[in-house]
C-alpha cells in the first residue's frame with residue numbers, strides 16, 4: 416500500500432469516514448434496502464433508487480446515492496456486497512484513500528459492536544470481508560469509498576443477523592474511557608479532541624493508523640443527522656488527536672475513536688450529546 420501523506424488526502428478520507436444511522440428498535444424486519452429507504456424523509460423514500468437523492472441524502476443513510484448503490488448479500492458468517500454504478504454495473508475501480516480502496520464500518524443498531532475493516536474485492540466487483548457479527552439483530556454496514564472518477568461516497572445497507580436480539584442501553588455520556596489499558600479523554604469544547612494516556616502518562620508515540628494519528632466516526636442515535644469529522648492535522652505522535660467537526664448536531668451520538676499504539680489498533684467509544692458548533696458539552 417502506498418502511504419498517503421498530505422493533509423489534503425487526510426481530509427478527503429475524513430470526509431467519507433462519517434457514518435450515521437437512526438435507531439429504530441422494534442421496527443420488525445430491517446433487512447434490505449427498503450428498510451433504510453423507509454427511514455429517510457418522505458420525499459427521499461419515494462426515490463428508492465436514490466438516483467435523485469444526492470442533494471438530500473445523508474451519507475450513510477441510504478443504500479444508493481450519487482449514482483451508486485450498495486447491494487449486500489444476506490449475512491452468512493461473512494459479508495459480501497457490490498457497489499454498482501451506471502447501468503447497474505458493478506464498480507471495480509476505486510481510488511485508494513487512506514491506504515485502502517474501500518473502508519467498511521459495521522455497527523449494530525444499538526450502537527454496539529463497532530468494527531472497521533477492509534474487505535477484498537474480486538475481479539467482478541464483489542467485496543468480501545470475513546467478518547463475525549457476534550450478536551443477533553439488526554446491524555448496519557457502511558461502505559465508504561471514492562469510485563475512480565467519482566466523489567467520496569458513503570452507502571449503507573442493513574443486515575439481519577440470526578441470534579438473540581438482546582439490546583442494551585447506550586452507555587451514559589462520559590468524558591473518559593479505558594480501552595485496552597489506555598485512558599482516553601474526550602474534549603468537545605473546540606471540535607473534538609481525544610487525549611491518549613497510559614499508566615497515567617500521556618502517550619506521545621502514537622503510530623499512524625491508515626495514515627493519520629487517529630480516525631473518528633460519529634453516529635447519531637436518534638436521527639440520520641451526521642457529522643463530517645476531519646483530522647485537524649496530519650499524523651502526530653499524540654497525546655492529543657484533534658478533529659474539526661463540520662457543522663453541528665444536536666442529539667445523542669456515539670463516537671468511535673481509533674488509534675494505533677504498540678502495533679495494535681484500539682477503539683475508544685464515547686456517548687456525547689451535541690457535537691460541534693462551538694458548544695461546550697459535558
Ligand SMILES: [Cu+2]
Pocket residue numbers: 515517518519531532533625
Ligand atoms: Cu478503513
